[in-house]
Amino acid sequence: MLIDKDPFNCFMPYEAIRVAHAADGPLAGLTLAVKDIFDVAGYRTGSGCPTRLAQSPVARKTASAAQRLLDAGAQFVGKTHTDELAWSMYGMNAHFGTPVNPAAPDRIPGGSSSGSAVAVAGGLADIAIGSDTGGSVRAPASFCGIWGLRPTHGRVCLDGVQPLAPSYDAVGLFARDGATLARAADALLGPDTAALPPNPVLLRPTDMIAQLAAEQQAIYVSVFGALQAQDVEVFPQGVAAVYDIFLTTISGDAKAAIVPWIKASGMPLVRGIHGRVAAAEQLAEAQIADARKARANYAAKIVALLGDTGVLLAPVVPEAPFRLDAPIEVFDTYRHDAMRLLCVAGLVGLPQVTFPAGSIDGAPFGLSLIGPRGSDLSLIALANALAKGTTT
Structure with a gap:
């Protein structure tokens, strides 16, 4: 690292090697x-x-x-x-x-x-x-x-x-x-390929919000509650069915992209990765192909739902970060609970902007906007406008 101290243990302890950057430009000073x-x-x-x-x-x-x-x-x-x-x-x-x-x-x-x-x-x-x-x-x-x-x-x-x-x-x-x-x-x-209009259509995904507990829903309402938004559903087949499509397709990708190296390298498999590797290896190619077709169908429905002007006022994860010493059961379940919300943007390839919205038991809790493909910069601009006044 090229800074003097790392009190948060966030940098790899590599030998400090300077990397050239432009002397000026839009990010100069950052x-x-x-x-x-x-x-x-x-x-x-x-x-x-x-x-x-x-x-x-x-x-x-x-x-x-x-x-x-x-x-x-x-x-x-x-x-x-x-x-x-x-x-x-x-x-x-x-x-x-x-x-x-x-x-x-x-x-x-x-x-x-x-x-x-x-x-x-x-x-x-x-x-x-x-x-x-x-x-x-x-x-x-x-x-x-x-x-x-x-x-x-x-x-x-x-x-x-x-x-x-x-x-x-x-x-x-x-x-x-x-x-x-x-x-x-x-x-x-670079420039958006499908910028949002000045007054986008705000959409309230009720089946995402339903996955939040009362305290998290209260933060959602404090940020988004006063906005004029249409109620929609983003899990037309049910949360479990859509999440199964996500798990199968993402694991199918990993089976081809990273699992062969893992197996060939002989690296020790720590808890967590061991189970994910095993699950990916067990998938049949026909099963992966069927899930990819289902993913394409799901994506088409969400793209149609958003159109060129729709923006989902979306939760990010269901909870604030859990404690480092949490029981193992929390580690086993939270990942899936979180990805049942996170999977929507990933399945469809949509941009999602996360911003601080409040706190629960002293820990941060964020909210987000999900927009049409190619609307990234205008989505950030909208998030800046809607997030004013939120605190962590």
Whole structure:
């Protein structure tokens, strides 16, 4: 890392190697942290995995997503921790440790982009780049009380980034405020391809809100309750059926993209990854193909629901971050509970902006907007307008 101190254990302890950046540009004066699944010239890429790190050559070229931010003037300050192979949601790494959540030190920081979220929340970087496959930017943004963007799928190039599930993998961004997120997103994404109109149609997803407990629903109402919004459902087949499509397709992707390396490398499988690898290996190709067809049908319905002007006023996750010493049952269930909300944007490839909305038992709780494909920048602008006055 290129900073003096890391009180939150969010940076990888690599030898400090300076990375060139533009002397001026729209991001001049901002510091940048990069998740350690992205190649950065002069550094190895460990992906939170000792075996992967041992096999990694020193990168000669920086991943184009990170390079765009450097070319816009952002100054690189280090590579950040990630859950092993980016295949978890809690931010806890058995090999390299757990970054400390600056907003709630006794709680999980969220993952897999844990270090990037913590670096921003702790003021060690102004912006950070992460990846979001099943929720790895959106969840830690909510948990750490900061802003996060999962962009339209495919809008940002993924070269030089370790894949996990390619039809879900997306480059994401963190910032402490919406204005800085908009500034970074503009540099990373370029102009919207389908900007929202000045007065978009606001949609209230009742079957997402129903997954929240009373205290979380109260925060939702405090932020969105006064807005004129139409009630809609985003799980027409039921939550369980849609979530099964998500699990099967994301695991099918992982079976092809990362499981072969895991098996060939002989890396030790810690709890969590072991079960996910086993589940992916058990999937039959016909089962994956059927789920992909069901995903396409589901996506078509949600795209039609949003049209060019619709925006979902959406929960991000069902709860504030749980405690680091929570019972194992919490670890086993929370991931699935969270992804039953997070899966909507991923299944359809939609942009989702997360912002701080309130707190529960002293820990942050975020809300979000989900918009049509290609509406990323205008969605951030709308979030900035609607989020004014919210607190963590």
